[in-house]
Amino acid sequence: MKAMTISNIGGYDAFNLTEQPMPELQLGHMIVEVKATSVNPLDTMLRSVQTPWSENLPSILHGDVAGVVTAVCDSISNFKVGDEVYGCAGGIAGINGALADYMLVDANLMAHKPTSLTMKQAAALPLVSITAWEALCEKMDIKAGDNLLVHGATGGVGHIAVQLGKHLGATVTTTTRSKNEAVAKTLNADNVVNVEKQNVAEYVAQYTDGHGFDAIFDTIAGENIQRSFEAVKFNGRVATTLPIADPLQIALKGLSFHSVLMLIPMIENINRARHGKILAAVAELVDQGEITPLIDESEFTIWQVAEAHAHLEAGKAVGKVVLTHD
Numbered sequence: 001m002k003a004m005t006i007s008n009i010g011g012y013d014a015f016n017l018t019e020q021p022m023p024e025l026q027l028g029h030m031i032v033e034v035k036a037t038s039v040n041p042l043d044t045m046l047r048s049v050q051t052p053w054s055e056n057l058p059s060i061l062h063g064d065v066a067g068v069v070t071a072v073c074d075s076i077s078n079f080k081v082g083d084e085v086y087g088c089a090g091g092i093a094g095i096n097g098a099l100a101d102y103m104l105v106d107a108n109l110m111a112h113k114p115t116s117l118t119m120k121q122a123a124a125l126p127l128v129s130i131t132a133w134e135a136l137c138e139k140m141d142i143k144a145g146d147n148l149l150v151h152g153a154t155g156g157v158g159h160i161a162v163q164l165g166k167h168l169g170a171t172v173t174t175t176t177r178s179k180n181e182a183v184a185k186t187l188n189a190d191n192v193v194n195v196e197k198q199n200v201a202e203y204v205a206q207y208t209d210g211h212g213f214d215a216i217f218d219t220i221a222g223e224n225i226q227r228s229f230e231a232v233k234f235n236g237r238v239a240t241t242l243p244i245a246d247p248l249q250i251a252l253k254g255l256s257f258h259s260v261l262m263l264i265p266m267i268e269n270i271n272r273a274r275h276g277k278i279l280a281a282v283a284e285l286v287d288q289g290e291i292t293p294l295i296d297e298s299e300f301t302i303w304q305v306a307e308a309h310a311h312l313e314a315g316k317a318v319g320k321v322v323l324t325h326d
Contacts, residue, residue, distance in 0.1 A: 129282045235254045253283070
């Protein structure tokens with residue numbers, strides 16, 4: 001089969017089109033014919049810089065996949081050949097990913113694709129929807145009536161978190177910049193803050209009467225995490241997907257702080273079936289019209305993965321960059 005492989009960590013020229021052996025079926029696994037995959041910041045990091053997982057990096061990257069089951073282990077009863085599925089099931093920790101004609105996947109990490117979506121749309125969802133679900137449903141336990149702030153309205157995780165927060169019954173405020181403000185307003189948030197026009201004190205006063213938000217999901221982090229600590233109420237909740245440099249404000253405001261790393265079940269082989277259940281629940285919400293993936297307008301195939309990575313890293317994308325299998 002054809003695959004885009006990497007032999008070293010580096011620039012866009014790290015990718016090479018190669019011939020690889022077909023994956024062999026394993027216990028508890030399926031073989032999926034790849035129809036689409038999406039680019040996550042994790043994928044660009046794994047390609048370009050040393051990470052905690054670099055020593056066991058597979059030759060085929062990209063975890064998100066949407067495709068058609070072509071072979072199923074006899075021990076699996078909930079999937080069959082011909083099923084359309086989606087999931088985040090490789091591209092890290094020695095597990096080959098989706099930049100290939102076929103991908104071996106652990107069935108526990110997969111779910112049936114939302115019937116209302118194309119393969120391209122479905123491939124945008126796995127990593128970001130699991131991340132948003134873990135942050136809002138499991139870590140911060142968002143409930144009806146919560147005043148929730150989501151930083152990064154049109155990012156991969158952010159746009160799903162806005163919609164999921166609304167589904168959970170929260171009042172959702174989200175932040176964006178001028179160039180993406182119009183798109184951000186299509187996500188059904190109660191309030192859209194343009195951070196180029198309002199500072200933290202101003203939108204905290206406007207949308208929380210100066211008390212601060214009950215919960216904040218910061219999908220940007222870095223320097224932005226200090227804005228989250230400023231905007232959250234005393235004894236409030238903050239979640240983020242990236243490391244933070246200074247935890248002092250967590251203590252000074254009595255915060256409940258949550259780090260979200262959706263990779264743990266896949267990397268550590270801990271309760272992988274939970275990811276399949278989350279994706280099944282997300283598929284139901286999608287088919288009910290509660291969640292819609294935001295897809296960047298770019299058109300790339302998986303054989304153009306270098307160009308797709310460059311597009312994302314240049315900050316040109318609005319929503320998820322998705323690669324299709326031609």
